Amino acid sequence: MPDFPLRTARLDLRPHRPEDLDDLLAFHSDPDVVRYVPWPVRDRAATEETLRTKLGQGSWRGPGQWMVLAVELRETATVIGEVLLKHAGDQQGELGFALAREHQGRGYAAEAARELLRVGFDELGLHRVTAVCIEENHDSARLLQRLGFRREARTVDSAFHKGAWVTQLVYGITEVEWRAGPPATDDVADVLAVVRTFFAAFTSGGDVDARIDALRAVLLPQAVVVRTCGLPPAVYDVTSFLEPRRALLSDGTLVDFSEHAVQGRVDVFGDVAHWFGSYEKDGFLRGEPGAGAGMKSVQLVRTPDGWRVSAAAWDDERDGLRLGDHVADERYV
The missing domain is CATH 3.10.450.50 (Nuclear Transport Factor 2; Chain: A,)
Known part of the structure; x- marks a missing residue:
């Protein structure tokens, strides 16, 4: 079990707290942020309800369970996003992330995801981590590639997302690939x-x-x-x-x-x-x-x-x- 908070150069990754509600609402209610994630635009009541669930997801538990961590910007003590790692069984994990719109484009998502991958491979004994994104979500696809993930599959109409069938891209990275590091250039x-x-x-x-x-x-x-x-x-x-x-x-x-x-x-x-x-x-x-x-x-x-x-x-x-x-x-x- 990792020791929290997980500290990066600018961020603290930690389990959620009840006082995170206002910060979460700021991006859970933003249509641009939730466009490609499974959950809908949420009002305050819906955000409060999902926060109650997140309060119990701040640890590495059994297969099928997500570890969900708040991404806190240390300089302002503001929660600007979330990063997730699913226990997929047999030393497998699945990565997820979401970030408030005003904090996108500054490298925070990569910084948080990179640290969670380090924990997954170094401390939790994972052999392989996958990630899935909708094909039109170009920002997430580019981020995964920068982290060293390989695109392994393109699955046509494989999910019914917010009223429409969508094509998904499946990415993967093994422990060996992670330790070798991402490509030196981002072609x-x-x-x-x-x-x-x-x-x-x-x-x-x-x-x-x-x-x-x-x-x-x-x-x-x-x-x-x-x-x-x-x-x-x-x-x-x-x-x-x-x-x-x-x-x-x-x-x-x-x-x-x-x-x-x-x-x-x-x-x-x-x-x-x-x-x-x-x-x-x-x-x-x-x-x-x-x-x-x-x-x-x-x-x-x-x-x-x-x-x-x-x-x-x-x-x-x-x-x-x-x-x-x-x-x-x-x-x-």
Whole structure:
């Protein structure tokens, strides 16, 4: 049984207390926080009821039981989240976490999860820990990958979550992998940064030249870009792709225009990577409002200067084709 509190550089992980109610309510009642977790948005009464349950979950108990710990920010003595470890039997565990929205993006979730994994492997004798997240929960997926978890499965429509069937991603890490440490580089984060640069380039207004030049910098000089959109494929080299778009975004043809990714998937193997996902765009074309959506495929290779785009292709929604027609099939040749 670990000694509480578990202390990290900035946090104390400890069993819940009755006085945690107000802090818990602040994020249990936040729709953005609970969007991907099993429990619903809770009012004060519902939060108080679940807190009574948590008061009895502050220890490592038998198979099937969760150890649920408050994540307290030491500087303010505020509970900013929760971290969970399930006793799954046979030296197996399952990790979970939730964090208040205003404290996300500061590394607190990783700090708390890393400490709970240390306890699981060093003090509780676990051999393997898993974690499950909904496919659209990209932040949790990236966090698990930073912690060293492997993605082991993608289970389609495997849970009925808040009124809809959802696809889940299953991650796992063994004691040996944990002790070896996470990869030295976060390739997924680096690939996503390149993808964000790709989409950000197509924004009208100030700094168009800087955004287009930033995209050119992450394209291989020999990169190929292909547009389909229900027409014969149009194949561009880097210059013939970028320069007409630079003009459209800066000469008033496109106004208040932007493109942004909605969701996507990254696959990395060695020095090759692929992003495939959906995107949306809207703005004014020659004074007329318009909007659209589609799917984009971006292929990347690792170079001495980092990940670079070797090829990209896109297709847009049109009559007879909607994003819901996306086919994902992992059959092998």
